[in-house]
Amino acid sequence: MIELKNLRQNYGSRTVVDVDALTLPEGGLTSIIGPNGAGKSSLLGMIAGLQRPTRGQVILDGQDILRMPRNRFARRLAVLRQDNSINARLTVRDLVGFGRYPHSRGRLNACDVRHIAHAIKLVALEEYQHSFLDEMSGGQRQRAFIAMVLAQNTEYALFDEPLNSLDIKHAVGIMQLLRRAVDQHGKTAIVVLHDLNFAARHSDRIIAMRDGKIIADGKPENVITTDVLSKIYDMKLNVLKQQNKQIVDVFGK
């Protein structure tokens, strides 16, 4: 279980995240939605221990994550950040292999190799596994980074806009993949999403943010409503129902 206590992040005098309390229990797919600059990425960065909060704590199973040995933490929680422009010429396999680093410390055993091959298969990059990332399309590169997180095989996996530059088929594929990881393997996925329909369809819980604060938090049917959405986006969005799921008419009025 991850608990956030009085978590706050300031950039200069501007407060970008201000969350009094939030509990993320094990299991389930939680989406974080909100407009640009709502503090979603900063929140995710703090939960992943990649940026230090100005104030407050992130607690994983009773322990402040900043006090945990980094390597042990990396065996429990993996993160995909939003901006993954790397300057190195690596093959897909090299990159995904580094997802095993917390377990192998660089010496890959048969089990690591199985995890790597499986992760590459899950994102359908088998035929490109020996290609260099800098010679691939943006969507293929994004899938390689997702595979790296999957190979890390942690209880918690955080994704910041994982559907960036994916075509519709692969976007749906990735969300179904996360759904399966949650349903069949008991993983916990926390995903920042911009596409409200993807969030509504695949999440167990949705957290809506604006100006660093949590505006709404609950089941998709309670968060994906015209009322809540107009509060966070300043825009009236029609919500339709289809097969008992919310569909947002994203064209507004």
Place this chain on the structure above:
Amino acid sequence: MTGSIAADEPGLRAMPVWQPVLALALLALLAVASLLVGSGGIGLSALLNDPASAKLFLVSRLPRTLALLLAGTASAITGLIMQRLVQNRFVEPSTMGTVDAACLGLLLGVIFLPDAAPLTRMAMAAVASWLGTVLFLLVLRAMPRRNALMPPLLGIAYGGVIGAISAFIAWQTGLMQALGAWTTADFSIVLSGRYELLYVAAGVTALAWFAADRFTLAGLGDDIASSVGLNPRRVLALGVSIVAVTAGSIVVTVGFIPFLGLIVPNLVSRRVGDNLRTALPMVAWLGATVTLACDILGRLVFYPFELPIGATMGVLGAAVFLFLLLKRHPR
């Protein structure tokens, strides 16, 4: 994506066995040539029968060849490490103040501790180059990073400032000639007893093999490195230490070889990528090979006179560097 295009793996990893064998054979051939070529020609029979030839061989040729191998390998590897750690293809110890700082440290050592043992001098050069490199990295962190050419340009300017300080001190103390020798590699001065510190450089760069994954990961950025449990600052400190000690020992013994740390890792990267596990052996090999070839060329062009390796490497390096600049990868 599901269509089963026969899993015909592009032959990147499946390097045929004959390639490393051929590579090592070429290196061995160059090493033998380096042992035999010079103003005092040594034939194989003379080596066995003539004591003067044998002495020349043991005191000069053999140390020179070993020094070329050690310095070539170590310089190329330091270039590779810095390029990963700074995440920039165009930096190497001579384009980021490391070498200039080492020279300044050595100069101060000569002035204040004139009787110091070579190992002490090397240590002073290494400490100064460590400080100089760290200061450069701090300056670089404070800069916006838009253009790939900014770090090397900044580094060259920064190195120039340190070099100017050194030149001023050297001029005041009559050490201009010594300063010149440290910054331009010349292997004709290598004699037995005057190059052995290079084994320190070789030993330290060999450490890079054990930290190869850490350097590759650090080269993917702080976020990715720490998300798999690495402390990027510690990796940076390790890398800078390896580079500083290496630069120190090379400057003390033979002088720094220009361009080598820049062109060798870039050429290797184009072929096998930047995963240090794969690239490191090739960088070591190519570094040694290019250094030997350039030195032998320098001995032959105006035979029986010699061109220092700085000159031959400068010409070759500049050409390869231009090629690399013009044929950059899109990203």
